[in-house]
Amino acid sequence: MGLFDLFRGTDPASRDLQEASLRRRADIAGSLAQGRVPAATAARLQATRDGRLPWTATLTPAELLIARSHGLRPIAAVSANCWLHYGHSWTEGHQQGWHLALQRLRDEARAAGANAVLDVKMRTIPLAVENSMDFTLVGTAVRVDGLPPSAEPVVATVPALEFVRLLEANVVPVGLAVGARYEWLADWYGDARQAWRGNTESRTLSQFWDRVRRAAHAELRRNARDQGNGVLAHLDWSQMFEVESGEGQPTRYLGRHIVVASIVDGRPGGWVPYEIGMALDMRAGETPLTGRVRHHQSYASNEGEGAI
Amino acid sequence: MTNEIPPHARDRLRGLRSSAHSTGVFTSDFSVNEFLLVRKAGFEPIGLCVGSCVYHVGVQYGSWSRNQELDVLSKAMYHARELAMARMRAEATAMGADGIVGVKLTIKRLEWDQQLLEFIAIGTGVVHGDGHRGFRAHDGGPFTSDLSGQDFWSLLHAGYRPVEMVMGVCVYHVAHRGALAGLMTTGRNVELENFTGALYEAREIAIERMQQEAATARAEGVVGVEISEDSHVWQTHVIEFFAIGTAVLPLDQEIAPERIADPIMVLSVND
Numbered sequence: 001m002g003l004f005d006l007f008r009g010t011d012p013a014s015r016d017l018q019e020a021s022l023r024r025r026a027d028i029a030g031s032l033a034q035g036r037v038p039a040a041t042a043a044r045l046q047a048t049r050d051g052r053l054p055w056t057a058t059l060t061p062a063e064l065l066i067a068r069s070h071g072l073r074p075i076a077a078v079s080a081n082c083w084l085h086y087g088h089s090w091t092e093g094h095q096q097g098w099h100l101a102l103q104r105l106r107d108e109a110r111a112a113g114a115n116a117v118l119d120v121k122m123r124t125i126p127l128a129v130e131n132s133m134d135f136t137l138v139g140t141a142v143r144v145d146g147l148p149p150s151a152e153p154v155v156a157t158v159p160a161l162e163f164v165r166l167l168e169a170n171v172v173p174v175g176l177a178v179g180a181r182y183e184w185l186a187d188w189y190g191d192a193r194q195a196w197r198g199n200t201e202s203r204t205l206s207q208f209w210d211r212v213r214r215a216a217h218a219e220l221r222r223n224a225r226d227q228g229n230g231v232l233a234h235l236d237w238s239q240m241f242e243v244e245s246g247e248g249q250p251t252r253y254l255g256r257h258i259v260v261a262s263i264v265d266g267r268p269g270g271w272v273p274y275e276i277g278m279a280l281d282m283r284a285g286e287t288p289l290t291g292r293v294r295h296h297q298s299y300a301s302n303e304g305e306g307a308i
Numbered sequence: 309m310t311n312e313i314p315p316h317a318r319d320r321l322r323g324l325r326s327s328a329h330s331t332g333v334f335t336s337d338f339s340v341n342e343f344l345l346v347r348k349a350g351f352e353p354i355g356l357c358v359g360s361c362v363y364h365v366g367v368q369y370g371s372w373s374r375n376q377e378l379d380v381l382s383k384a385m386y387h388a389r390e391l392a393m394a395r396m397r398a399e400a401t402a403m404g405a406d407g408i409v410g411v412k413l414t415i416k417r418l419e420w421d422q423q424l425l426e427f428i429a430i431g432t433g434v435v436h437g438d439g440h441r442g443f444r445a446h447d448g449g450p451f452t453s454d455l456s457g458q459d460f461w462s463l464l465h466a467g468y469r470p471v472e473m474v475m476g477v478c479v480y481h482v483a484h485r486g487a488l489a490g491l492m493t494t495g496r497n498v499e500l501e502n503f504t505g506a507l508y509e510a511r512e513i514a515i516e517r518m519q520q521e522a523a524t525a526r527a528e529g530v531v532g533v534e535i536s537e538d539s540h541v542w543q544t545h546v547i548e549f550f551a552i553g554t555a556v557l558p559l560d561q562e563i564a565p566e567r568i569a570d571p572i573m574v575l576s577v578n579d
Contacts, residue, residue: 021376021377040512041512044512048519053520053523054530055528056519058533059531060531061459061460061466061468061531066568068467069566070565074529079515083499083500083501084499085498085499087498088495125537127545134504134507138535276573277573279577280576
C-alpha cells in the first residue's frame with residue numbers, strides 16, 4: 001500500500017466515488033487550461049439543451065413571464081469563475097479576472113446552444129486567501145425563438161426585465177467592460193495635505209485623483225469599443241491611501257479606481273415603443289416603486305485588500 | 309359609490325359573525341398584498357406549516373492541501389433540510405393543503421453547541437378555491453415552493469405551476485495555499501487554477517444534484533435558481549455550495565406567449 005492509498009476510503013463504494021472525483025478534478029483542471037467547458041458541465045448542458053433534463057433559470061417568475069412573452073426560452077443557469085492571485089497589481093487584476101470569467105461564461109452559453117445570457121450577476125466567494133480574489137459570474141442562458149444558436153452569445157449583466165426593455169428599444173446588452181487604474185504620487189514638496197493653510201483646495205491631490213479617474217474611464221471606453229457602442233449601469237469603486245515613507249523620503253499616495261459597466265450595442269436616436277404613465281405613491285418612507293435590490297454582490301463595500 | 313363593500317364584509321363590520329367562519333381559523337405569515345395576490349390566483353390560505361429539525365452535524369476534515377467534497381457534511385446538510393421539509397409537508401398534508409407557498413428555509417446556530425444546527429422550514433398551506441386537484445405535486449401530495457405570494461401569482465400568469473422546491477448541496481474543502489506558495493514571488497498576476505477548479509467542481513456538483521431532483525419530480529424547469537455559499541460553523545476553507553429553486557410544470561392549458569399581458573410602465577414621481 002502506497003502512501004497515497006492511506007487517503008482513500010477502504011470500502012469499494014467510497015473508493016469509486018473518490019476515483020470519480022479525482023477524474024473530475026483532473027478534467028476541470030485540463031479543460032480550464034485549454035479553454036474548454038469541463039466535461040461534466042458540458043454533458044449536463046447538452047442534456048438540458050436536448051430536453052433530457054429540466055431547464056434551470058435564475059429568473060424570477062415575473063422575469064420568466066416577460067421572457068416568454070418576448071420569445072425567449074431559458075435553457076440553463078450558467079456560471080463561471082476565475083480565482084486570481086495579485087502578483088503585479090490588485091487593481092488591474094479586476095480587469096483580467098472578470099474578462100477570463102466572462103470568456104468562460106460565454107463558452108458555457110455556447111455549449112448550452114444559447115443566443116444570450118441574461119441576469120448575469122457578479123459575485124465574490126467569501127473566502128479570503130492572501131493576495132487573491134475570486135471573480136464569479138452567474139446568469140441564465142436563453143435562446144430566442146426562431147434564431148439558430150450563436151457562435152458568440154451576448155452576455156447581459158442587467159436583470160431580465162431590463163434586458164427585454166432594451167431589446168424593445170432596439171438596443172442589445174452584449175458584455176461587460178472594466179476600466180481599472182492605479183497610480184502612485186510622491187509628494188516631494190509636501191504640499192498635498194495643506195495642513196498649514198486655512199480653507200484651500202489641495203491641488204496636488206485633486207489633480208492626482210482626476211488623473212486616476214480619467215484614466216480608468218478612458219480604459220473603460222477602450223474596453224467597450226470592441227463589443228458595442230456604449231456602456232450603461234456603472235459600478236464605481238475607488239480608494240486613496242497615504243503611505244508614510246522613511247526619513248528624508250516623500251509621503252506617497254496610492255489612488256485606485258475601478259469602473260465596471262454593461263456594454264450595449266444599438267443605433268443612436270432610437271425610439272422607446274411604449275407609453276409611460278406617472279404614478280404618485282402616497283406611502284410615506286420607502287416605497288416598492290423606488291426601492292432597489294442590489295443586482296451585483298461584488299463591490300458592495302469599499303473594503304479592499306492588496307497593495308496595488 | 310362605485311365600489312360596493314361585499315355582503316360578508318359589510319355584515320362583519322356591523323358586528324355580525326357568519327357561521328361559515330366559526331368552523332375554522334386560517335393562519336399564515338402572508339402580508340396583506342401577498343394574501344390578496346394568492347387569492348387572486350384562485351387559492352385560499354388554510355394554515356401555517358412548520359417543520360424543524362435539530363441536527364448534529366458530524367465532523368469531517370479535508371486534507372490540508374487538497375480540494376475535495378466533504379461527503380459526510382454534504383449528506384448531513386441534505387438530510388437535515390429534507391427532514392425539516394418533509395415534516396412541514398406532512399403538516400400540510402394533514403390539513404388537506406394543495407400546496408405550500410412562501411417557504412422559508414433557514415438554518416440557526418445553537419450558541420451552546422458548535423455542531424448542533426437547527427433547520428426550519430416554514431410556509432403557508434393553501435387550497436385551490438374551487439377544489440381543483442391538478443395543482444398537486446407528482447406524488448399527489450402538496451406542492452412546495454419558496455416563491456412569495458407575488459411570485460406565485462406571476463408564475464401562474466406566465467403559464468406555469470410550482471411542483472416542488474428542489475435543492476442541491478455540496479460541502480467542499482478548498483485546499484490551502486501551501487503547495488502554491490512559490491507563485492507568490494513571481495510578481496505577476498496569475499490565475500490560481502487550483503482554486504478556480506475547486507469552485508467549478510463544488511458548484512457543478514450542487515447544480516447537478518438540484519437539476520436531478522427536478523428531473524425526479526418530473527418537472528419541466530426550475531425557476532428562481534439561487535446559488536449561495538456559506539461557511540456555517542466550519543473553518544473558512546470549508547464552504548457549503550447550495551443551489552435552490554422551484555421546479556415548475558406548464559399549466560394544463562398553456563398560455564400562448566402573445567396572450568401574456570405586458571406590464572404597465574409607470575414612473576414614480578415621488579423623488
